Amino acid sequence: MATGTRRERERAQREELIVRAARELAEAEGWDAVTTRRLAAEIEYSQPVLYSHFKGKNAIMTAVAAQGFEELVTELRAARTAVRGGPEALAAVAAAYTDFARERPALYDAMFTHAVEVEFATPDGPAYLREGFGELLQAVEPLAGDDDPGVLTETFWASLHGLATLERSGRLPMSLHDERLRLLLGRFTRPKG
Amino acid sequence: MATGTRRERERAQREELIVRAARELAEAEGWDAVTTRRLAAEIEYSQPVLYSHFKGKNAIMTAVAAQGFEELVTELRAARTAVRGGPEALAAVAAAYTDFARERPALYDAMFTHAVEVEFATPDGPAYLREGFGELLQAVEPLAGDDDPGVLTETFWASLHGLATLERSGRLPMSLHDERLRLLLGRFTRPKG
DNA sequence: CAGAATTCCTAGCAGTGCTAGGATCTGGAT
DNA sequence: ATCCAGATCCTAGCACTGCTAGGAATTCTG
Numbered sequence: 001m002a003t004g005t006r007r008e009r010e011r012a013q014r015e016e017l018i019v020r021a022a023r024e025l026a027e028a029e030g031w032d033a034v035t036t037r038r039l040a041a042e043i044e045y046s047q048p049v050l051y052s053h054f055k056g057k058n059a060i061m062t063a064v065a066a067q068g069f070e071e072l073v074t075e076l077r078a079a080r081t082a083v084r085g086g087p088e089a090l091a092a093v094a095a096a097y098t099d100f101a102r103e104r105p106a107l108y109d110a111m112f113t114h115a116v117e118v119e120f121a122t123p124d125g126p127a128y129l130r131e132g133f134g135e136l137l138q139a140v141e142p143l144a145g146d147d148d149p150g151v152l153t154e155t156f157w158a159s160l161h162g163l164a165t166l167e168r169s170g171r172l173p174m175s176l177h178d179e180r181l182r183l184l185l186g187r188f189t190r191p192k193g
Numbered sequence: 194m195a196t197g198t199r200r201e202r203e204r205a206q207r208e209e210l211i212v213r214a215a216r217e218l219a220e221a222e223g224w225d226a227v228t229t230r231r232l233a234a235e236i237e238y239s240q241p242v243l244y245s246h247f248k249g250k251n252a253i254m255t256a257v258a259a260q261g262f263e264e265l266v267t268e269l270r271a272a273r274t275a276v277r278g279g280p281e282a283l284a285a286v287a288a289a290y291t292d293f294a295r296e297r298p299a300l301y302d303a304m305f306t307h308a309v310e311v312e313f314a315t316p317d318g319p320a321y322l323r324e325g326f327g328e329l330l331q332a333v334e335p336l337a338g339d340d341d342p343g344v345l346t347e348t349f350w351a352s353l354h355g356l357a358t359l360e361r362s363g364r365l366p367m368s369l370h371d372e373r374l375r376l377l378l379g380r381f382t383r384p385k386g
Numbered sequence: 387c388a389g390a391a392t393t394c395c396t397a398g399c400a401g402t403g404c405t406a407g408g409a410t411c412t413g414g415a416t
Numbered sequence: 417a418t419c420c421a422g423a424t425c426c427t428a429g430c431a432c433t434g435c436t437a438g439g440a441a442t443t444c445t446g
Contacts, residue, residue, distance in 0.1 A: 007423090045425080045426090046425065046426050046427080047426090048425070048426070048427095049424090049425070049426090052424085052425085
């Protein structure tokens with residue numbers, strides 16, 4: 001029995017190794033550079049070993065994305081709790097979100113453009129999704145007014161996501177990012193006239 | 194010389210055939226299904242013929258995207274000019290934009306997620322980009338207030354893009370689309386308090 | 387009608403994700 | 417210590433991708 005647990009531990013370690021290697025490779029050279037062959041070479045095992053841990057390359061990306069969600073949640077929480085609340089909280093959370101997307105583009109891609117296997121939009125989805133949305137919700141809710149806070153949070157999230165993706169792909173110049181974020185926040189914090 | 198012009202005409206026709214086939218295949222089965230072999234079979238020529246017209250698959254996608262931009266411009270213009278102006282114009286343009294993304298997902302992908310070769314964010318970019326942005330701008334401008342109309346338009350565009358992509362990928366349920374759009378428009382038309 | 391030039395296809399390259407099959411190594415029982 | 421069952425892992429290969437070199441076939445020109 002003792003050997004069994006050791007093997008399990010080693011397997012878990014290697015699985016972690018795979019995810020870390022995939023993430024580092026993606027962050028260094030983009031997801032296109034993450035091929036099963038290169039990944040196998042990186043961890044010094046053969047390709048089929050990858051498939052004994054994950055169903056396929058997509059599952060590996062999903063595992064990387066899961067790490068990303070965890071980290072995004074902690075960053076959003078840190079940003080939100082660092083300020084008093086109200087408009088400042090929304091600004092802090094928004095800046096944290098777009099910073100995350102800019103600084104970890106490969107991670108962000110895995111989370112929000114690839115890896116559709118993550119179950120969004122369902123009440124029983126992964127905990128990190130509920131928590132992440134919860135962080136946004138807590139920042140948006142005080143400013144919702146008559147609007148449904150949940151739907152308004154979705155809308156605000158979509159705006160941040162749009163900014164992040166368009167700026168990252170070069171379709172909007174990054175130089176005006178702060179200004180765009182300022183205008184967006186202005187519109188969402190503006191009280192009903 | 195007469196034969197020369199005939200050949201040119203035939204070449205242009207075949208090029209159009211390639212773009213149309215790529216577009217139809219993408220809209221029917223998604224861009225993953227658009228391989229050079231299938232495309233060649235569809236137009237009843239061999240693969241290398243594709244490369245005598247386009248530098249590669251990406252160039253074909255760019256050509257499809259160009260068609261998309263032209264169509265998007267006309268739809269935005271139609272939506273904007275159909276109403277009087279002010280908030281209604283913004284609502285009409287926003288609905289036209291998200292409708293376009295939902296009804297022509299493959300086209301939208303080629304325009305805004307793939308095909309980075311299109312020169313966004315430069316003054317001398319393609320005409321359809323300037324025109325398309327101009328349509329949004331004309332709808333946003335009357336509501337800009339003290340804000341820079343151009344930057345505000347970029348921000349509004351990003352919000353629409355975020356909604357379109359998150360809803361399309363299943364990360365936001367499509368059922369609440371109208372409500373989200375309503376809230377977004379409410380925030381962007383709300384006068385400064 | 388022969389020669390030149392264009393057009394086009396066959397065949398192939400290097401790469402992808404993924405998998406079947408057998409070799410190798412490990413752990414436990416005799 | 418030995419032998420066998422089972423887990424572990426790798427080699428080799430499949431079907432596919434985008435793309436290209438080289439030669440065959442067709443077309444136009446003198």
